[in-house]
Structures are given as structure tokens and as C-alpha cells.
Amino acid sequence: MMEKxxxxxxxxxxxxxxxxxxxxxxxxxxxxxxxYFETSYREKVMQxxxxxxxxxxxxxxxxxxxxxxxxxxxxxxxxxxxxTDESFLQNKLVILQNAYSGVFVDLGxxxxxxxxxxxAGSLKLLNADYSKAEWFREAxxxxxxxxxxxxxxxxxxxxxxxxxxxxxxxEWLLRATIDFVAFNSLVEQIHxxxxxxxxxxxxxxxxxxxxxxxxxxxxxxxxxxxxxxxMGAAESAKPVASSIEEVKTSSxxxxxASGIIKSQNRNIIYILMPLKSGxxxxxxxxxxxxxxxxxxxxxxxxxxxxxxGCLAIVLVALFISQKxxxxxxxxxxEKEMMNEQVIEAGKLASIGxxxxxxxxxxxxxxxxxxxxxxxxxxxxxxxxxxxxxNVDEFRRSLKQISxxxxxxxxxxxxxxxxxxxxDPVHHQVQVNDTIEEILSICKERSKFSNxxxxxxxxxxxxxxxASPTELQQVFMNLINNAIDAIGSGGGLLEIRSRVDGDKVxxxxxxxxxxxxxxxxxxxxxxxxxxxxxxxxxxxGLSICYGIIKKLGGNLTVDSSxxxxxxxxxxxxxxxxxx
Amino acid sequence: MxxxxxxxxxxxxxxxxxxxxxxxxxxxxxxxxxxxxxxxFQVKTALSGSEAIRILRNESFDLAVLDLKMEDMDGIEVLxxxxxxxxxxxxxxxxxxxxxxxxxEGMEYGAFDYLVKPCDxxxxxxxIRQACAKGV
Numbered sequence: 001m002m003e004k005x006x007x008x009x010x011x012x013x014x015x016x017x018x019x020x021x022x023x024x025x026x027x028x029x030x031x032x033x034x035x036y037f038e039t040s041y042r043e044k045v046m047q048x049x050x051x052x053x054x055x056x057x058x059x060x061x062x063x064x065x066x067x068x069x070x071x072x073x074x075x076x077x078x079x080x081x082x083x084t085d086e087s088f089l090q091n092k093l094v095i096l097q098n099a100y101s102g103v104f105v106d107l108g109x110x111x112x113x114x115x116x117x118x119x120a121g122s123l124k125l126l127n128a129d130y131s132k133a134e135w136f137r138e139a140x141x142x143x144x145x146x147x148x149x150x151x152x153x154x155x156x157x158x159x160x161x162x163x164x165x166x167x168x169x170x171e172w173l174l175r176a177t178i179d180f181v182a183f184n185s186l187v188e189q190i191h192x193x194x195x196x197x198x199x200x201x202x203x204x205x206x207x208x209x210x211x212x213x214x215x216x217x218x219x220x221x222x223x224x225x226x227x228x229x230x231m232g233a234a235e236s237a238k239p240v241a242s243s244i245e246e247v248k249t250s251s252x253x254x255x256x257a258s259g260i261i262k263s264q265n266r267n268i269i270y271i272l273m274p275l276k277s278g279x280x281x282x283x284x285x286x287x288x289x290x291x292x293x294x295x296x297x298x299x300x301x302x303x304x305x306x307x308x309g310c311l312a313i314v315l316v317a318l319f320i321s322q323k324x325x326x327x328x329x330x331x332x333x334e335k336e337m338m339n340e341q342v343i344e345a346g347k348l349a350s351i352g353x354x355x356x357x358x359x360x361x362x363x364x365x366x367x368x369x370x371x372x373x374x375x376x377x378x379x380x381x382x383x384x385x386x387x388x389x390n391v392d393e394f395r396r397s398l399k400q401i402s403x404x405x406x407x408x409x410x411x412x413x414x415x416x417x418x419x420x421x422x423d424p425v426h427h428q429v430q431v432n433d434t435i436e437e438i439l440s441i442c443k444e445r446s447k448f449s450n451x452x453x454x455x456x457x458x459x460x461x462x463x464x465x466a467s468p469t470e471l472q473q474v475f476m477n478l479i480n481n482a483i484d485a486i487g488s489g490g491g492l493l494e495i496r497s498r499v500d501g502d503k504v505x506x507x508x509x510x511x512x513x514x515x516x517x518x519x520x521x522x523x524x525x526x527x528x529x530x531x532x533x534x535x536x537x538x539x540g541l542s543i544c545y546g547i548i549k550k551l552g553g554n555l556t557v558d559s560s561x562x563x564x565x566x567x568x569x570x571x572x573x574x575x576x577x578x
Numbered sequence: 579m580x581x582x583x584x585x586x587x588x589x590x591x592x593x594x595x596x597x598x599x600x601x602x603x604x605x606x607x608x609x610x611x612x613x614x615x616x617x618x619f620q621v622k623t624a625l626s627g628s629e630a631i632r633i634l635r636n637e638s639f640d641l642a643v644l645d646l647k648m649e650d651m652d653g654i655e656v657l658x659x660x661x662x663x664x665x666x667x668x669x670x671x672x673x674x675x676x677x678x679x680x681x682x683e684g685m686e687y688g689a690f691d692y693l694v695k696p697c698d699x700x701x702x703x704x705x706i707r708q709a710c711a712k713g714v
Contacts, residue, residue, distance in 0.1 A: 360674055367696030368605040374699055375609050378616050409696055 011325045018317035023310065030306050034299070041295045049192070049271055049291065050256060053284045056190050056198065057273040063186060064276055067103065067178055068144055068161050070096065074107075075163045075174040083109050083174060089120040096176075105158060105177035112140065112170045121177070135160055139173055146276055149180055149208040156180065159208075184209045187282070193293065196286035200275060203228075208280060215285070228255060228278030260288060351526075359412035366412075370405035373398045428463040429471055431504055431571075432497055438475045439495070445483055450490030457497045462573050464504055470547045477540040478508045478567050484531070485512025485565060502573055503553065509566040515559035523557065595710055596620045596638075600630040600656065601645035601672070613699060619706070627651030627659075634663055641709050643702070645672045645695070646680050654683055661688045668709035672697065 074092060075083070082088050089107050096104040106121020114131030130136040139145040139162040147160045157180035162173045187209040190198035199211035258271040267288035275282050289296060377398045380391065439446075439453060446453055482493050491511035498505050515523065522528045526542035548555045553571035597619050601607040604625060611621040622639070624630035627650055630642070642660060646653030653671065660669055668690035673681045681692040690709045693702060 363674055363695055364603050364606065368603070368609065370696055371606060371609040371613065371699070375613050378613055405696065 007325050007329050010328070011321045014321035014324065015314075015317045018321065019314055022313045022317070026306065026309065026313075030302060034302060038295055038299070042292060045291055045295075046258065046269070049196075049269070049284065049286070050258065052190070052192065053198065053271045053273055053282060054256070056187070057275060057282050060186055060200070060275055060282065064146060067176070068146065068163070071161050071163045071174055071176050072144065075165050080109075080165070080167050080172060084118040086118055086120065086126075089118050093120040102179055102182045105179050108175050110136065110162075110173040110175055112172060114140075135162075136173075139175070140164065140171065146279075148202045148206065148280075157184075180209075188212055190284065193286060193290045195290040196284065198282060198284040200280050200282055202280050203278075213285075228274040228281070356416055359416045362408060362412055366405050366408045370402055373401035373405070377402075426465045426467055429466050429468050430461065430463055431471065431506060432457040432459075432461055434468065434471045435475055435495055435497065435506070438472060438479055441476070442479055442483060445480075446493065449483060449486060449488050451483060451486050452490075452492050454492065454494045455496075457495070458499060461497050461499065461504060464551075464571050464573055466551055466571065467547075474544040474547050474569065475506075475508075477544050478569070481540065482508055482510035482512065482565070482567075485510050485514075487512065491564075499573075500570065503570040504573055506569040507566055508569070509564060511564040514561040514563055515557065515565055516561050520557065520559065524555070594618060594620050595640045595706065596622070597706070598622050598624065598630060598633065598639040598642040600624045600627065600642060600648075602626055602648040602650070603645070610699075614703075617703060627653070627656035630656060631659055631663070634660065638664060639667060641690075641706055642667060642669045643672065643706075644669050644689075646684060647674055654680070654687060657684055657687050657689060668712070670702070670705055670709065 078088070078092075083092075089109070093104060093107045096107070106119065106123060106125065108116045108120070108125065109118035110116045110130060114129055114133070114136050116125055116128045116130065119126040119128075135145070135147045138147070139160075142164065144161070144163045147162075149157045149159045151157055158177050159180070160175050160177055162175040164171050164173055187198050187200055190196070191212060195213055197212040199215075200208040202208060256271060256273045258269070261268040261270060269286050269288050269291050271284040273282045273284075274280070377395070380394055380398070435455070435457065439455070443453075479493070479495075486493065492509075493511075494507075494509040496505075496507045496509075519530060524541050524545040528542075545555050548569060548571065551571050553569065556568045557565060558568075559565040595618075597614060599607050599611055599614075599621060600623075601610075602625055607623045607625065611623050614621045622633060622637070624633055627648055630644075634642075644653055644657060644660070646657075648656075657669055657671065660667065665688075669688070671681065671684040671689045671692045672695050673684070673692055674695055681694075684692055690712075691705050693705065
């Protein structure tokens with residue numbers, strides 16, 4: 001029997017192997033694929049955002065360019081004189097306003113001194129002096145100019161487009177005011193996810209549009225990282241308190257900068273793109289968690305599955321290992337028992353052979369002894385010893401020798417029956433007849449012991465296929481045992497035969513001294529006997545058991561000490577080849 | 579005295595049955611010969627198959643009693659030879675217990691009858707008389 005330790009470690013090893021083999025691919029897949037997927041997804045998301053922002057960048061740029069070109073066309077198409085005609089200008093304004101509602105606020109011509117000499121619009125800005133204005137100073141320097149957004153007289157934000165024209169030695173500007181609201185909505189439209197929004201700043205970091213969500217802290221300091229806004233940003237930027245981590249800089253030709261700001265409790269993605277040839281910057285920001293919400297959700301799900309999966313694997317591994325090892329343990333036990341049985345059987349076989357050898361050998365000396373005794377008896381008949389007193393004693397003694405010789409013969413006979421391997425021939429036998437035969441043989445004995453014999457034999461008992469002599473042996477043995485058990489005090493011996501299903505059943509019941517529990521367990525063992533030395537060999541019941549078993553039947557016994565014993569013989573009617 | 583086994587000198591003097599006993603167990607065959615002689619048989623003994631065959635070449639017998647299990651020759655072989663040499667001579671074979679197959683084999687090869695050793699002398703005498711009566 002293997003120690004408990006062996007099975008425990010076997011269970012443990014099995015569990016570990018299953019776990020390792022199951023976990024490894026799981027972890028590898030989860031890890032590798034998870035990593036690749038996540039990386040790729042992030043890239044895709046960023047790419048997508050880039051494209052979105054780029055699209056809007058282009059939209060905004062084209063809006064601005066478009067408006068600029070209208071003014072350019074206007075300035076190129078008409079002469080100074082025409083444009084300085086107020087009603088003409090007004091007409092042109094109306095056309096523009098009809099075509100693009102809410103965009104053009106007013107039109108004006110400003111001379112090189114900064115005076116607006118022609119004006120079309122709702123405000124009273126004719127002859128306004130812009131010579132001191134920042135925008136004028138810039139505008140007069142360039143062929144065209146777009147200003148930053150600023151609050152005007154009415155405190156509404158707008159910006160100015162101006163186009164410069166030459167007229168002889170002097171220059172004049174044709175300018176238009178663009179309403180902020182319409183423009184702002186373009187940028188406001190950029191709304192992605194929960195927290196994604198965009199706004200425009202100039203190179204000094206001043207807002208040009210109204211952001212929809214709260215600005216990320218210090219996001220404008222990022223301008224210093226862009227190639228187009230570096231200068232302006234450097235002047236006004238505050239030192240960056242939180243860490244800023246650049247993820248990548250796109251190189252799609254439009255020039256962009258993107259990265260992730262890590263602030264206390266949230267990471268923010270930013271994308272910066274130049275507008276208005278770099279004077280403005282389109283800033284897009286979104287919470288990282290928001291942008292990558294899909295993947296975060298996927299990750300959570302995967303983690304949950306992974307955890308439960310691992311838990312399930314561990315539990316199942318443990319359970320199965322224990323079950324399997326339990327089976328192994330049982331099988332090992334059975335194997336050991338069977339080994340023992342095999343050894344026992346081997347021993348019995350050897351004993352059998354030994355016994356057979358002895359039996360054969362004993363026959364010869366016994367035969368001689370018996371014959372010699374007989375010879376002495378023969379001689380005794382002749383001799384004049386007839387008158388001697390001892391003659392009777394001689395005769396009795398010689399008879400005894402013969403008797404004992406016969407007994408030896410019977411003993412070896414039984415021994416050799418037990419050891420025999422060959423199958424005797426089967427005939428169709430009527431069990432009732434066999435029983436009656438034996439009873440008649442034992443009649444003397446039973447009468448002598450005052451035993452009443454009662455039979456209840458089923459007259460329709462079917463024939464069975466068996467060896468007649470073997471059956472005789474069985475019933476002889478059982479009936480003799482019953483007679484011995486009852487003893488000389490008298491009692492009852494009952495024999496019943498009947499059919500039970502597909503079997504012939506014979507019950508042999510006696511009112512003898514019964515069999516105790518510990519004897520009962522060994523009663524069919526060869527060489528086991530409760531009879532005193534010299535009276536029994538202990539082979540009878542084991543032989544009977546063997547014979548009945550060979551026929552495919554069974555031999556069982558019930559007993560109560562002091563009350564009696566019943567042996568049940570059952571033999572199948574249709575013998576299966578066993 | 580068991581019946582059928584009279585030590586009876588009143589036998590038919592003209593016909594004394596001649597027996598050949600073949601058995602390699604000397605103790606057995608000698609006492610058996612003595613007892614049979616007492617019962618008015620003329621007995622010759624052989625302690626081996628080859629000795630029996632030698633004797634049979636020179637003499638004839640009314641019956642042979644042959645032990646099947648002998649050391650020098652297989653009893654069945656001896657039986658076959660007997661049947662070739664003296665087909666009319668009945669043979670009674672003696673077998674050890676458990677050798678029913680040998681006994682049956684012997685019967686097939688022409689033995690008159692078989693007895694299991696150790697055998698009852700009166701039984702043997704009865705068989706011998708049966709065999710000789712048949713022969714006559």
C-alpha cells in the first residue's frame with residue numbers, strides 16, 4: 001500500500017501540471033495579443049483623432065482662405081473709386097451677406113493713414129481712425145492679413161480680414177469683419193466622445209474660440225513644443241508643473257504635434273495643428289480614458305474572463321486531480337489485493353500438487369499394508385491358533401488395519417479430487433435422484449443418531465448438466481456435515497429442492513450446533529476444519545464450493561449458534577461455460 | 579471372511595487359473611501373489627513390463643493383472659503388447675486414483691476391466707473369475 005504522501009504529491013503534481021499547461025497559453029495569449037491589440041488600437045485611435053482634427057484643420061483653413069479670397073476678389077475686381085463709393089460697397093456687402101449669412105459683418109476701405117474712408121455695415125465706423133490699432137499696423141505691412149479674435153466696440157468677438165492694394169504710390173486696405181459666432185461653431189462642432197473638444201489659440205496662447213470643455217492645465221505651454229508656434233509660446237508659457245509626455249509627432253506633412261499630458265488624476269491626449277499658416281494653432285484635447293474607453297472596457301472584460309478562467313482552471317484542476325488520484329488509489333489497492341490473491345492461488349496450486357503427489361505415493365504403502373494384514377488374516381484361518389485366546393484380538397486388530405487402510409484410501413481420494421485439474425464429463429442429472437441416493441447411503445448413520453430426515457423435493461425439478469460423481473461428492477459432504485452437526489442427541493435434517501428463476505436451489509437444513517461468525521468466514525477455506533484431529537481433513541466444503549462454482553452456481557450458508565445451519569446450493573439450469 | 583473369497587480347497591482341480599501379476603512394487607506384488615495362491619490360483623509375478631513380456635514369450639496364462647503406472651515401461655504399452663502376443667488373454671488393469679483417463683484408455687486398448695489401487699482382494703477375485711468365465 002502506497003503511503004498517503006505518495007498520493008498527495010501525485011495530486012499536487014497533477015494539479016500543478018494542469019494549471020501550468022493551461023495558464024501558460026492563456027497568459028501568453030492574453031499578454032501578447034492583449035499588448036499588440038492594445039498598442040494597435042491606441043495607434044488607430046490616435047490616427048483617427050489626427051485625421052479628424054486634420055479634417056477640421058482643413059475645414060477651418062479653407063473657411064479662412066475662402067473668406068480671404070472673397071475680399072481679394074472684391075479688391076481685385078473693383079477699383080478704388082468704386083469701392084470708396086459707399087452705396088457700391090453697401091451693395092457688395094449685401095451680396096456677401098446674402099450669400100453667406102451671418103459671416104460678413106461689415107466692409108470698409110482704409111487708406112494708408114489708417115482712416116476708414118468707406119464703410120458698409122451697421123456700425124458707425126466711417127472715418128474711424130485705426131492708425132494706432134495693432135491690426136492696422138500689421139495689415140499695412142502685408143498683402144493680406146487676418147487678425148486674432150478680439151472684442152469689438154459691441155463687446156462681441158470677431159476678427160478682421162484685410163487685403164492691401166496699391167494705387168499709385170499709396171496703399172489702401174479693403175477690410176471685412178468676420179463674425180465670431182459662425183466661426184466658433186465650426187470649432188465647437190469638434191466634439192468627440194465625452195471629453196473631446198477643440199479650440200484655437202494664437203501663438204501667444206490666447207484663445208480665439210470658446211472651448212466647450214474645461215481646458216487641460218497648462219495645455220497652452222505645449223505650444224513651445226510645436227515647430228510653428230514655438231516662438232510665441234516660449235514668451236508667455238508658464239513653467240510646466242505636471243509632467244508632459246510626448247507620445248509621438250506625426251509627420252503627415254501638415255505638421256502636427258500630439259502627446260499625453262499626465263495630470264494628477266487624469267491623462268489628457270492633445271493634438272495640435274497649425275492654422276492660418278502657423279499663426280494660430282488648433283488644439284484638440286480629450287481625456288485618455290475617454291478616447292480609449294473601448295479598449296479599457298475590453299481590457300476589463302478580458303481581465304474578468306481571465307480571472308474567472310484561471311479560477312475555474314485551478315478549481316477544475318484540483319477537483320479532477322483528486323478524482324483521478326482517488327481512482328488510482330483504488331486501482332492500486334485492488335491490484336495489491338489481486339496480487340495477494342494470485343500469490344494465494346499460486347500457493348494453493350503448489351499445495352494441491354504437493355498433496356496430489358503425496359496422495360499418489362501414499363497409496364502404494366497403504367495398499368501393501370492392507371494386503372499384508374489380509375494375508376495375516378488368511379493365515380489365521382488355517383493355523384491351530386484357533387484355540388488361542390488372542391485369536392479374536394488378532395482378528396479384530398487385522399480388521400482394524402484394513403479399515404484404516406480403507407480410510408487412508410478415502411482421504412487420498414478426497415485430496416486428489418481437490419487437486420485434480422481435468423474436467424470430468426457432464427451428463428444431464430436429476431438432482432433429486434442424487435439426493436435420494438446419498439440419503440439412502442447415509443440412512444444407517446442418521447437412524448443411528450436418531451435424526452429424522454425430511455425431504456421436500458420439487459417433482460418437476462429440471463435436469464441440470466453436471467458431473468454425477470461430483471454432485472454426489474457435494475451432497476455427500478453436506479449431508480454428512482449436517483449429520484455430524486446434529487450429533488447423537490437427535491434432531492431434524494431437512495432437504496428441499498426447488499426452482500428459483502433460472503436456478504435449481506437445494507437447501508440442506510440441520511438442527512445441529514450451528515456455526516459461529518468467525519468460523520463462518522473461513523468455512524470454505526481448504527484445510528480448515530472444526531472437527532477434532534483425525535476426524536476431518538477440512539477439504540470437504542472447499543471441494544464442494546469449487547465444484548458448485550465451476551458449474552456457475554453458488555454455495556452459501558446461514559446459521560445460528562445453538563439452533564442450526566442451512567446450506568443453500570444453487571446451480572443454473574442452463575450452464576454457461578465458465 | 580468377506581463373501582466371494584473362500585479359501586476353499588474344494589476347487590475344480592482340473593482347472594487351476596494361471597495368473598500373471600505385473601507390478602513394479604515388490605512388496606505389493608509378493609503379498610498379493612501369496613494371497614491369491616491361497617485362493618487356489620497359480621501365480622507368477624513380474625516386476626517390470628519387460629520382464630512380463632519375456633515371461634509371456636515362454637509361458638501362457640489365463641489372465642494378467644497389470645499395474646498401469648510402472649517405471650520402466652508405460653502400462654498401456656505393455657497392455658498393447660500383451661494384446662498382440664496373447665489376444666485371448668484377458669487383462670485386468672490397476673490404476674491409481676484420479677487416473678480415470680488412463681483406465682478408460684486401457685479399456686479402449688482391450689483391457690477386460692479396471693480396479694483402483696489399493697483394491698479390495700475379494701473384488702479382484704470376483705473380476706478374475708468373471709474374466710475367466712467369459713473366456714471359457
